[in-house]
Amino acid sequence: MSENVSDSEESGGHLSTRFWPSTFEERGVVVPFTTPMLAFARVRRDRKEALEVLVPGMSGGAGTYVIGWPSIPEMFRLSVHDRALHEKIYEDKVSTPRGMRRCAQEIAMTGLAGIDAVESAKKVHQDEENERLLTNYFLISATVEAMAPGAAKLTLADVTSSAGKKKTREILDGVASKLGISSEQLYINLELWSDMVAPVGLASMPQDCRLRRLLKQIEQFSGMIAGWGARTNADVDGYGTLTGEVARLTIEIAYELVWSIDDYVTQMPNTLRNWKRNELGLKELLDRLSWVLDGWEHVLAIWNASAEGPIYQQAEALAEMVRMLPLVPKKELDALKSQAWGKLENAMRSHVRQLQGWQTGETDLELALRIEKRRAAAL
Amino acid sequence: MSDEPEDKSIEFLGGRVFDIPEQQFTDLVNSLESKRQRSPQRQKTDVVLGYLRPRLTVARLPRRPTPQRVMCMPFEDLLYTPGTRRKALGKIPRHALDPMWDLFASLAAPDMLKRVRDGLKTAEPDDAEVFEALGAELWPAAAAVFQAELAGSSKTKEGRTQLKEGLGGQDVVESLEEAALALSIAGPLFKLQQDLPLGPVEDFDRAQITMIAGCLTKAAGMNRAALPHVVYVMMGRLRDPATLLTVFEKLTEEGVGDLLGQVSGQVSEAMVNQTEDRLIDVRDQATKEGAPKTDVARNLGRELKTLDRTAIAVAKGGRGMTRRIERAKAEVGRIAEQVLVEGAAAETVGLIDGLDTPVGTDAEEFARMRAVEGRITALRLAQAYADEIGLAPKIKANLSAIQDKLDVRGAEMLKGLQQGDPNISTVDLYATVRLIELTSGPEKADQLRLKGLDAMR
Structure with missing residues (x-):
């Protein structure tokens, strides 16, 4: 960790004025707490691998408080949902977007954050299962197309009916022998690949999977918010322009990652031939993609909740969103992009202002219910 | 009472109006607009458009221009849709628009109406310049017709009754008075509406204050009696009525304090009257069967905050105004007790x-x-x-x-x-x-x- 500070767990917390992190690990992962004071919190590991939480703007300033994870229940009046989430994150030592997502869904299913969260978690679970199966089917189809060109095209029925399964197995046996590996090994590799890539899916799929969908949502949002100020005369603080710019630059980086992930399908024979090495490369790309997009579901959920509301609500939503904007860390950028992000960091520093009513420490039921709704939408 | 089962589909549409994707919503509005032009369908489409109105207000979709719509543009910010037939001071209920237009169309010079109609044939739905040019002829003509009708009918009891019956109610007569005043300063009022940000907003910036001051000065030169209508437009755009106090201070710094002094009493009366009027619909919505209790609780809370802000804004209006706000609060209390507590x-x-x-x-x-x-x-x-x-x-x-x-x-x-x-x-x-x-x-x-x-x- 690049900050020269004592470990937060031991010191009971300190103030950091760093705004632009160097690495994803330093930036931390968004924690879907429902307690208003922790609505913008992120968790990360400190130098001793213990968890610590980053809470921006607690005193209304632009700084971020860094607090040891175990101290949270003593320092904040947490909702029961957040207590359960806090325990679960601590138990599982979660500090990655993927782990946090799993944790958040599990706690959402309890109903401690309301029925919307339960419904949403169930739907997300079902969708993810479908996406996993579809990705598997399309990956097998792509394998057959690339490596057994003479074979008939696979249909969805082929991977579900017993006759179809037999046919698929025969084709894949041929592919495995071409690759010089056992059929068993080929099945395992394809299974691993499709499980790993299921959150993004394949470019050839008719329906986008979660991260590709999220990317398109950010793209739409970026296009829409760019003209929001001009349409409404209400972007006096420039939040719309700033948010749109961060979204645009994020998309650029994320698409490069998605295309690199898609390249593994395009280069199918090579991918399967050198699976061990490629598996690591793919994993790294997918991890980076989930880090780049971490937090955007929550940012969009804030906007979506106010998109059809009056203009002042949209302006308030933008002020909240600026607090949450996930800046891509310095070390993840090349020199050219770094310049553009540096400008954004300076703009954000001067833009962030105290959010009235969020940092009072009192439990505002109305606000807590609003956050619960957004968290459910972002699951 | 009809034996046919009540058709709830339109009401259902009203409840889902924000769920319709943007493009489909635009297509739906465009299709209704063109159906509306064919008079037999007009009443039905007006009902559906009424249910879509909350989103129309937010989205501000440009609507198909017609001579009637051009006539209404200067007082667009004053329009509202009360749940029952009534009218608040400084507001014009939408149900009054058709009778007002019918009156004007029956008395206006046909060649002038034809020119407006022809001018709109090629106009884009949001072409403010065309509307301003056509309005320059239409608005004074409409103001003159309305003023003449009101003046002529006011002389005798029979005349008043005749106008009331002809228009369909006292609320329409009062709307006609309101429209006549707004139309008498239509040019500056329309320009102001174009220049101000879409409401509701927190406040106006310096440039907008200068524009409002300019509008007040121009309007004063045309018809001083219509000055409150400039303020009603501001009220329509502001989220919080109490902000009007600081807006007035800023306008005074711009040198129009004397003009505001002349209208402050009327504006206070309008604010309190609109509050009382709104509570009729608040009660109606809250007591509707199946209304979600949390929504009712939220709405009543918001209503109380608005009442508090209104009380601040009209504090200089005397104890009478304050007492009326207190009575409105008591009514909110009664609704809360009946719907949420009992x-x-x-x-x-x-x-x-x-x-x-x-x-x-x-x-x-x-x-x-x-x-x-x-x-x-x-x-x-x-x-x-x-x-x-x-x-x-x-x-x-x-x-x-x-x-x-x-x-x-x-x-x-x-x-x-x-x-x-x-x-x-x-x-x-x-x-x-x-x-x-x-x-x-x-x-x-x-x-x-x-x-x-x-x-x-």
């Missing part, structure tokens, strides 16, 4: 008991849990403003009764879990924890969660 505990306890009855689907289980949560949340939300409307003891008593019920339920559940009762699941435990949290806060609720989890191990 019988709340008994109903909630019944709903909690119902949680133990087996149901077939997730959807049913979610619905009954939502019903309990909704009842408790509504009480808690109302608790935040209970002191203001004198309901604190009653709400407290209701919440206490619900707490007692949940305490018993929690204790029994814990006992059952400790004894290994297989009929109690983690879902039951968490549902009770959630309800206790909503009623009594997270500390007590978390104790049950931890003890329950301990007992399950």
Whole structure:
């Protein structure tokens, strides 16, 4: 960790004025707490691998408080949902977007954050299962197309009916022998690949999977918010322009990652031939993609909740969103992009202002219910 | 009464108006607009457009221009849709538009109307320049017709009755007076509407204040009696009526303080009158069968805040104004008591008991849990403003009764879990924890969660 500070767990917390992190690990992962004071919190590991939480703007300033994870229940009046989430994150030592997502869904299913969260978690679970199966089917189809060109095209029925399964197995046996590996090994590799890539899916799929969908949502949002100020005369603080710019630059980086992930399908024979090495490369790309997009579901959920509301609500939503904007860390950028992000960091520093009513420490039921709704939408 | 079952489909559409994707919504509005031009369908399409209006206001979709719409443009910010036939000061109900237009169209010079119609044929739906040019001929003509009709009819009782009957009610006559005044300063009013940000906004910036001051000065030169209408346009754009005080201060710095002094009494009266008028619909909405209690609690809270701000804005208007605001607050209190508080505990306890009855689907289980949560949340939300409307003891008593019920339920559940009762699941435990949290806060609720989890191990 690049900050020269004592470990937060031991010191009971300190103030950091760093705004632009160097690495994803330093930036931390968004924690879907429902307690208003922790609505913008992120968790990360400190130098001793213990968890610590980053809470921006607690005193209304632009700084971020860094607090040891175990101290949270003593320092904040947490909702029961957040207590359960806090325990679960601590138990599982979660500090990655993927782990946090799993944790958040599990706690959402309890109903401690309301029925919307339960419904949403169930739907997300079902969708993810479908996406996993579809990705598997399309990956097998792509394998057959690339490596057994003479074979008939696979249909969805082929991977579900017993006759179809037999046919698929025969084709894949041929592919495995071409690759010089056992059929068993080929099945395992394809299974691993499709499980790993299921959150993004394949470019050839008719329906986008979660991260590709999220990317398109950010793209739409970026296009829409760019003209929001001009349409409404209400972007006096420039939040719309700033948010749109961060979204645009994020998309650029994320698409490069998605295309690199898609390249593994395009280069199918090579991918399967050198699976061990490629598996690591793919994993790294997918991890980076989930880090780049971490937090955007929550940012969009804030906007979506106010998109059809009056203009002042949209302006308030933008002020909240600026607090949450996930800046891509310095070390993840090349020199050219770094310049553009540096400008954004300076703009954000001067833009962030105290959010009235969020940092009072009192439990505002109305606000807590609003956050619960957004968290459910972002699951 | 008709034997046919009531058609609820349009009402359903109204409830889902914000769920329609943007492109489909635009297509729907365009299609309704073109149907509306064919007169036999007009009434039906107006009803549907009425249900779409909340989103139309937010989205500000440019609508197909017609001579009638051009006539109404200068007072567009004054338009509203009351639930019953009535009219508030400084507002014009939409149901008054057709009779007003019919009156004007029957008396206006046909060649002038034809010129306007022809001019609109090639106009884009949002072409302000064309509307301003066509309005330059249409607006003074409409103002003259309305003023002449009002002046002519006011001379005798018969004349007044005739106009009232001809237009379809006193609310339309009063709307005609309002429209005549707005149209007499239509040019500067239309320009101001184009230049101000879409409402509701928090405040106006310096450039906008300068524009408003310019509009007031121009309007004063045309018709001083119509000056309040410039302020009504501002009121239509501001989120918080109390902001009008600071806007007035800024306008005074711009040198139009004397003009504002002349209208402040009328503006205060309009603010209070509009508040009283709005409460009629608030009561109607709140007492509608099936209205979600949490929404009612939220709306009443918002209404009380608006009343407080209005009270600040009209404080200089004298004790009479303040008393009327107090009476409006008392009415909010009565609505809250009737809809949110009366019988709340008994109903909630019944709903909690119902949680133990087996149901077939997730959807049913979610619905009954939502019903309990909704009842408790509504009480808690109302608790935040209970002191203001004198309901604190009653709400407290209701919440206490619900707490007692949940305490018993929690204790029994814990006992059952400790004894290994297989009929109690983690879902039951968490549902009770959630309800206790909503009623009594997270500390007590978390104790049950931890003890329950301990007992399950």
